[in-house]
Structures are given as structure tokens and as C-alpha cells.
Amino acid sequence: MTSTVLPNVTAVAIDGRALLIEGPSGSGKTSLALALIDRGAMLIGDDAVTLVNDGGQLVAAPPPNTRGKIEVRNVGIVEMPAMEAPVAIILTLDHDAERYPLELGFRELEGVAIPLLRFAPGDAVQAIRAEYALLKHGLGFPSPTQTA
Template structure:
């Protein structure tokens, strides 16, 4: 098992096709990571970590957990820090890059490497209501 410094990302997981699958949402502060995560949580997903995510590789897969100081909590902008249902750890199968503008209709496949593991990367404007559905659709294609 290899470990790196925490990644500036919010991570959520959903039980899909018989297993828990995680999505790491990337972007700078204010990009909409927590907002997108809260909308996914509203659809039955679980929070793994908000804002910073501890990442490690094991057995050719990528896993994440929350740093202890922030475990179980997420920032709801304008409301404060709130507790939500969580998952202690998750195997990550997709990364989502939050962008401040619309993305190409049919982009070339992208990936991003974490701890020596390449993850499919979905570039996404997290603000539209459909962003939650786009993440779910991308997860189903894996």
C-alpha cells in the first residue's frame, strides 16, 4: 500500500452493481465540489470525505478515506458544516473535474493518475441540475 498527501477533492460513493464505487470530485475552492456531493448524497450516495481526501493504491486499485479531523462532515455553503451519512472508505473508479464553463459535447476520453493508478476523468460544469445525472451515467459506463 502506498500513500500520498491528501488530495484537494471531495469523495462520494454509491452502491452500484453489487459493490461500493467511489467518485473523487476535483477542483479549487468554490468550484462546486461540496455542492455536487450534497446533491449526490440527496440521491442516496454516501460521503467519504469533503474537501481533502486521503488516497492510496493497493492491489492495482485506488482507495480513499477522510482525514480524521474532517470525517463525517461536509460544508453546505451558506449553512455551515453539517454531518451526513458516510462511508469510511471507498474504491475510486472515476474522477470528476469541476470546470466553470460548459464542456465539449463529445470530448476525447481523459484520465488522471493518482498513486500510480489511472482513473477515467469526467470534465463537468457542476452547476446545472443535470450534473448529478452526468456523474451517474459516467459511472454506469465503467
């Protein structure tokens, strides 16, 4: 089993599937994560995520040095429960994201192809849109016959 730490990525778990949020510093990764946590998501990692290929399934886990910590801008470091989950989708925060994407991108991480969606940051309903992105485009749970 190999692992990689992915910097500048914040991740949350929604119904047991990991949603990775990437973008430059100040783009709203943590703000989106906090909005999703407020709606019931669980923190995986803030500004870094450990990725492990576990038998062909990519699992996101909190880095040991920041496990359970999230930086809330203008507030400071806040502690909360953290978990790990299989990666289902990557949202790339991008102000120029297409309003209606015709094609879904993919990125290979640790040998696993993960759906990638350019995602407009910063409006009031972005957490709800992120949940719909996961439902519509995210990888499903592996079937019992696919497990190693």
C-alpha cells in the first residue's frame, strides 16, 4: 500500500464518500468544507490530505500532524472529529468554471481515475451544489465483488 500527501487540498466525507476540494490559497476550500460540515459532512483534512491506494480504491485520510484541525479564517484553528473515506470526486475551485459542463474530467491519483469537476466558488448555495456534484458525478461505492 502506497500513500501520498496531497497539499493544498481540503476534504470532507459525505455519506461515507470523500469529496476533495482543491484551489489556490484563499479560494474558498475551507469555507466550502465548513458549509458542507454544517450540512452534516465530516472533516477529513484541511489544506492537506493523505491518499492511500487500498486494493484499487483511493482512500483519503487526515495527515497525522493536522488530524482533526481546520483553520477558520479570522477565527483560528478549530478542532473537530475527522475520518477517512474512499475518494469519489475532486472539485477544482475556478471562477471560470462552465455553468453547464458538457464533459467531466478525470485525474489519476495513485493509479485510480477520479472524476474532476471545475467548480465556481463563493456563492451562497455552493455547499448544496457540491452535494449535487457528488451525487451526479462521484464514484459509487464498490460492489462486494470488487473488494480485495
